Amino acid sequence: MKKLHLLFAAFALVFVLAACSLENGSSSKDGDKAKSKDSLTIGLSISTLNNPFFVTLSEGAQTKADELGAKLSVADAQDNASKQASDVEDLIQQGVDLLLINPVDSAAVASAVEAANAAGIPVITVDRTSEGGEVVSHIASNNVAxxxxxxxxxxxxxxxxxxxxxxxxxxxxxxxxxxxxxxNKAIEGQLKVVAKQTANFNRAEGLTVMENILQANPNVVGVFAHNDEMALGALEAIAATGKDIKVIGFDATDDAQAAVKAGTMAATVAQKPEEIGSKAIETAIQYLKDEAVDASIPVELELIKK
Incomplete structure (x- = not known):
């Protein structure tokens, strides 16, 4: 009987030690989880850092990440959709907590968003949308407006x-x-578009494309460029002709605002890239802390003119 009591006591001791071990293991796991929440890593796949607008957006994101104690890993897609897909895969392999994606191509980026979804990494799109995959939130100005x-x-x-x-x-x-x-909605029935051509958001291409257009259409009196870089390139082409052609850009980069102030550019639409980058980081951290975020977060626009 005495041996039986000793056997039960031994079993009881083993049970207690096992329970303590499990409890300590659970506490350690919870501690690791809390640690990960305090040291968030956010990936930013940006379309190009060869454009002042996106440089400012990236800087806005970095400043806010530093302020809130998050680590930001930035990958420059260099306006190449294939490179962006590879960049996103690299960020996924790094184990980032969330991905911010500024697509080169809204259709092509869908597969990258879906890859992040499959890896369980939430995605927020910035400035440009994705045509596929699950996105937590989209942060941008109203480009149509x-x-x-x-x-x-x-x-x-x-x-x-x-x-x-x-x-x-x-x-x-x-x-x-x-x-x-x-x-085109605003000018329908008002103005005649005699030439419509891509210059890929690039200043050098804006110059070349505008030179060619002016040779074929010498009576042009106005230009709308989808961004300031193309508008500034167009201004160079126009300056060589000595003509008075009104040019409106989009983004309100420093160079564009200087051109507006000087009177060479008629206007630019201010999109506030620094604020877009900052809001993207704020939204990412809110989501990672299980706080509710809006599916669409607009940033106000403003027409800058002399």
Missing amino acids: GGVLAGEYLTELVGKGAKIVELEGVPGSSAARDRGEGF
Whole structure:
């Protein structure tokens, strides 16, 4: 009987030690989880850092990440949809807690968003949308409304029936599509678009494309470019002709605002990229802390003119 009591006591001791071990293991796991919440890593796949607008957006995101104690890992897609897909895969492999994606191409980026979804990593799109995959939130200015602002002001400047040019952004990007939609809605029945061509949001291409357009259309009196880089390129081409052609851009970069102030550019639509980047980080952290976030977060627009 005495041996039986000792055997039961031994079993009881083993049970207690096992329970304590499990409890300590649970506490450690909870501690690791809390630690991960305090040291969040956010990935940012940005379309290009060869554009002042996106440089400012990235800087706004970095500043807010530093302020809130999060680590930000930035990958520059260099306006290449294939590279962006590879960049997103790298960020997934790094084990980021959340992905911010500024798509090069809204259709092409869908597979990258779906890859993040499959890995259990939430995605927020910035400035441009994704046409596929699950996205927690989209943070951007209302590009359609910005296009309307540009169209209405250009009509006011050049008058009804005037011949104008539209320089389009990267084909497939939601920004190019939406800005063009708003602009054409505003000028319908008011202005005549004699040339519409992409310059891929690039200043050098804006110069070359505008030179070619002016040779074929010498009576053009106005230009709407889907971003400031193309607008500034167009201004160089126009300056060489000595003509007075009203140019409106989009983004309100420092160079564009200086051109507006100098009177060489008629106007630019301010999209506030620093605020977009900052809001993206704020929203990411709110979501990771299980706080509710809006599916769409707009950033106000403003027409900058002299």
